[in-house]
Amino acid sequence: MTLATDSPWDERSRVEAAQQGDLTAFNELILYYQNRAYNLAYQLLRDPASADDATQEAFISAYRALGQFRGGSFRAWLLRIVVNACYDELRRRKRRPTISWDDFQDLDEEANPHLADGGELPEEKLQRAELQKMLENVLDCLPEDQRMVIFLVDRMGLSYNEAAETLRIRLGTVKSRLARARAKMRDLLQEQELLPDRYRLKNSV
Numbered sequence: 001m002t003l004a005t006d007s008p009w010d011e012r013s014r015v016e017a018a019q020q021g022d023l024t025a026f027n028e029l030i031l032y033y034q035n036r037a038y039n040l041a042y043q044l045l046r047d048p049a050s051a052d053d054a055t056q057e058a059f060i061s062a063y064r065a066l067g068q069f070r071g072g073s074f075r076a077w078l079l080r081i082v083v084n085a086c087y088d089e090l091r092r093r094k095r096r097p098t099i100s101w102d103d104f105q106d107l108d109e110e111a112n113p114h115l116a117d118g119g120e121l122p123e124e125k126l127q128r129a130e131l132q133k134m135l136e137n138v139l140d141c142l143p144e145d146q147r148m149v150i151f152l153v154d155r156m157g158l159s160y161n162e163a164a165e166t167l168r169i170r171l172g173t174v175k176s177r178l179a180r181a182r183a184k185m186r187d188l189l190q191e192q193e194l195l196p197d198r199y200r201l202k203n204s205v
Contacts, residue, residue, distance in 0.1 A: 009032070011029070011032075011074055013025075014026075014028055014029050015029065015066075015069065015074050018063075018066055019066045019067060019069070026063060026066070029074070029078075030059055033075065033078055034055070034059075036075075036079070036156060037055050037058060037059070037078065037079065037082045038051055038052065038055045039156075040079055040082050040083070040086075040151075040152075040156065041054045041055045041058070041082055041085070041086050043151055043155075044083070044086040044087075044090070045086055045089060045090070050089055051086075053089070054082065054085040054086045054088075054089050055082060055085070057085045057088075058078070058081045058082040058084070058085040061081050061084075061085065062077075062078055062081050065081070072165065073159075073161070073162045073165060075158070075162060076158065076161075076162035076163075076165040076166045077165070079152075079156075079158075079162075079166045080165065080166045080167075080168070083166060083167070134189075135189075138185055138188045138189060139185070141184070141188060142181055142184055142185070145167075145177055146177050146178075146180060146181035146184070147181070148167060149163060149167070149174055149177040149178050149181060150177075150178060150181040150182065150185070152166060152167070153174070153178055154178075154182075160174050160175060160178075
């Protein structure tokens with residue numbers, strides 16, 4: 001069975017077709033998720049070339065393991081493979097992974113140039129760059145497990161259940177790590193005098 005790329009998105013049918021050997025269906029799944037997979041890899045590896053290699057390795061591994069997918073969130077299943085590929089690379093490098101943050105709106109443009117916004121004014125670009133550096137410094141203060149959870153949930157939009165499946169932790173652990181990470185980030189950002197008012201996180205009453 002071959003699925004047209006302009007048909008309404010039906011992930012389940014594509015997964016089933018791919019499991020039956022339909023390469024077109026598998027390629028459509030990869031095209032749909034490749035940006036998210038790459039950006040997750042880049043957040044872990046912080047190197048475009050390494051992120052690209054890890055993403056490709058993850059896609060190959062996913063194709064080989066399609067028969068092991070038993071339903072649920074295909075996105076979480078695929079991103080878990082990406083995480084594993086990144087950790088394999090990090091173990092080879094024998095260094096600890098670090099995750100940076102950007103402006104809560106756009107993923108890194110240099111790492112993924114086709115996502116760049118050409119309409120940004122110079123002042124806005126400078127302010128965003130300053131904010132990005134500030135947020136990276138803040139995230140460096142968070143434990144790695146909290147950084148991963150806040151990236152998956154707040155940045156990539158995964159549900160709590162999908163984040164738990166991706167990281168292979170309990171749902172309650174996702175919620176507690178996310179709450180601690182958000183609170184710590186809020187406290188640290190409020191201490192930054194240069195943080196623009198529109199980015200300041202107000203304490204709820």
